[in-house]
Amino acid sequence: MSRQTLIVIAIASALAGLTACGNAPQDTQKASASASASVAKGEAKTGPEKLIIASEDVLNLQNNALASGPVVTGSIQPERKADLRAEVSTVVLQVLKENGEAVKRGDVIVRLDETSIRDNLNSANDAARNAALALDQVERNLQRLKTLRASGMTSMQALDDAEVRRNAAQSEVSAAKARAVQAQQQLQRTIVRAPFDGVVSERKVSAGDTALAGKELVKVVDPSSMRFVGRVSADKIGLVKIGQAVSFRINGYANQEFRGKVTRLDPAANDVTRQVEVLVAFADSKQPRVSGLYAEGNIESETVSALMLPEAAIVKSGDKSFAWRVQGKTLNKVELALGSRDVRTGNYEVRRGVVAGDVIMRNPNSSLKDGQLVEMANTGATKTALANTTLAMKD
Structure with a gap:
């Protein structure tokens, strides 16, 4: 093959390669355009659904x-509560109830030592019997003197003296009986009983303690008589009226809302805080059974x-x-x-x-x-x- 022929073949091969390269980008562009159209169509179909x-x-x-109105803060307190104290000076013998235990009216809570008090009662009873015997003897003597006076065998002075002795004996009998009754009452006071149905909230003594007269022994509360004892700022007290509704929440009952109404306003503000006490009764039976919990709410003085x-x-x-x-x-x-x-x-x-x-x-x-x-x-x-x-x- 001549040199001229080889040159012609080389030129033809180069031209064929260039043609192939020129067609490839066109095919790629067509494929890319087709893919973009498919994606756009898919996106349109996957938009926000109805x-x-x-x-x-x-x-x-x-x-x-x-509803809006003054803020009221305070605590939950029982309306019925009793501080049971010793009425005689003696030693605590037994404590029968613990904190949190329920009691019925008349249940024995504390027993005090009655030994010395019972001795006093026995002495008082003996003195009362002796006084009664003395009165009986003086009375018989007076009747005898009256008989003698009627027959003129005694003097008027002797009769008067007998009547004076009779009156003194009567007074002694009355005093002796009073001392016996007092001793009996003292004996009864050695047994401390629940004044109403409730719960022992605070025990202050134990067996063996010396209880002087007036010493606090236990506290009893009625958990069914709880109320909201709140305080309102003095500058808002003019908006508060008896009977207004109150909504409040209690610490420990965060997910519950309680309803009540104002039942009483204190006639005087506190000397230190200058706040006025407000008593709120629960509107229904849904109320806590624990006293002393913090509470906060609003008095609904106006509604828009x-x-x-x-x-x-x-x-x-x-x-x-x-x-x-x-x-x-x-x-x-x-x-x-x-x-x-x-x-x-x-x-x-x-x-x-x-x-x-x-x-x-x-x-x-x-x-x-x-x-x-x-x-x-x-x-x-x-x-x-x-x-x-x-x-x-x-x-």
């Missing part, structure tokens, strides 16, 4: 009563109408609050301006962002999208959804 909601999932925003939302319907994001509102067939996220919280219900006052009549999602979750389509569920839609679910499970 949200089907039931009537239980939403609430219609309405005006409700918002306001838009109220439950806490579960409010979404917090930093310092901002939002709610999900259903408008027509669209779900919108709206920013709220919240006011005060109703301590009775836990709902929040809404000052801006929604209006009365708006439909709000009751318990929104993080999967909701602003602008998402919504549809209220009905019987037909529910059946269709169930049928589709069944077919999908079969497939």
